[in-house]
Amino acid sequence: MPPSAGLAQIAPWAVRSDQSRGRLHPEAADLSRSPYARDRDRIIHSTAFRRLQYKTQVFIYHEGDAFRTRLTHSLEVAQIARAIARRLRLDEDLAEGLALAHDLGHPPFGHAGEEALNGAMKPFGGFDHNAQSLKAVTHLESRYGAFQGLNLTWETLEGLAKHNGPLRRPSPYIAAYDARHPLDLSSHASAEAQVAAIADDIAYNNHDLDDGLRAGLFSLDEAEQLPLFGEALADARRGQPDMAADRLAPEAIRRVINRMVGDVVDEATRRIAALAPKSVDEIRAAARPVVAFSPAMLALNAPLREFLWNRMYRHWRVNRTSQKSKRVVQILFSLLHGGPQMLPPEWQVRAGEAGSAQCAHAVCDWIAGMTDRFALEENRRLTDPDVPG
Template identity: 70%
Template structure:
């Protein structure tokens, strides 16, 4: 039983409450000075997988500039938005923050291009999915504790990681494997905290990619102003600050759009909760649809931004060139190491077994998924250039 934390009395009845936690897979004595979800957050922050996010691509590879988002800065920004949503909705802030910080731990190097390449390489061995890999990192791959593999996070944090995008009706791969030995009730909706973290990811992703795309010169502020939501924010800035310099317009626009989106989520979620009238967190899980959500108008506006980014940023020829090269690096790394796992270092070599086997494929996939962009490029050189020491 977890300690009774007094500050939890201010939470909504339908929030996740620490004193009702389903606990951890491996029993531990809980900390009297921190809630279970604070401990989860701290374990995630101290994990190796979290540190590696500093050199993992969001859209732009690390050498293209110091001011572009990485997976680490993106995760921190998602955590801030998730906490804002949780606070206003009277949810558990620490659980929402922990889920936001952990949601990208499973991403391989080079962003979505790296994931596509690794998934294609592993297609005959079950494929690759970064959500499942995030769960695998915190339940198996982290090697920090003497008594267990992984971080031994609470059930609520693991549930949120596995199904933050909604119920998993037909689980496969590692999510199904883990659920078999430690059920996460995959068929239901996750907690409101997990839903808030997932929506915070959407809010941060689109808005900050707009700012990074503007900085990179992939499109102009005038082109962005054709979108309804950014246009409203830009008009407001220009009225309140006439003559403002162009370099301040983009960040002002982004922060105002984020504020509008948060306000919209709080209003829509409040309407849905009032209609549902859940008695507790399980009432949120049993709901027929997501409870934490955008209004229809805001969802349409957000989709318009996403469509713009897809066409003008993710398909831009400069981004496509970089991503094409990145895919070839990942594909070659998998081909070489799967065919000759004896080239893997340390305990990875011991786990991989014989060349070309399913076991080898999974171990090589885990090894590559943990790489930073920088390490992947260096490993590629070590494996393909005879003049580079191994």
């Protein structure tokens, strides 16, 4: 089926692949794939995407094989995004590609690693994983002879830059990139990008709850007190009263995800009907996002987020791991910023003079690209005299 075959089926306000604003470096069209399918495929084949397999969601890789990683999380976000995009008659390839790429800039050790890098980079503009995701696909990936980065379409880059909405005060890298390839940072992103962003929220809330139960950070009885999860759990029990205990949580979480997806579709349908947009540009110019939870769902979701914050992300076991992880990142940055001669040769060239801003950004990029496993090994190589360098 040619790439244009599905255009008649998408909504007028969806992004149209035949009207893409193109790529920074022009390329011949691929007659077998739409531009956004091509973007998605480039993301999947990137080095940064493969590394997500050993990057933490909440638990470090060696704490168990059953917990989510950034890779499995991204795949789950992509599934949810594609399902929502299909029901809203949006471009599924664009929504899926953005979902797969949204965490490419995450450093090792999840939010603990990000906090540590942001602290180390404070004198040099700070660190933000969304900006790092854009940097990964526009600069750090080195796979093509004709250009640096993946040379993704404008629409994919817009969605990555505005993953959290319009940017009034963009980070230094996004601002610098926007200066040479404007991404209309002050407007909303496309509906497809908004779908990828809310699919991220749906996935991490539900799957972190699943991982927290699996890790024993809290009990099923405690989670049952949450309105949204408790209702889903009761529904699962009504449907099959003799269900095995270990299947109750997955059944409940599946119901919560379905309910959230249905709520987003219904609320987006209401907002789009009220706006009556005739093009994606009217979606971008709207006063508020068109893809969102309803007020009722936001109220139900708030206790879940608070519960996860207090009982999981700030659990004493997670706190211990977070502090150790931050320390690893801090040590790596300090040693390499002060001694870039310890970097691989090609990174020494990027770093330049020890202690400089150029060196800080190179070291930051080097660390941000590490997996949990590589960061731990690198820390041992640099600090343990008995470990070969």
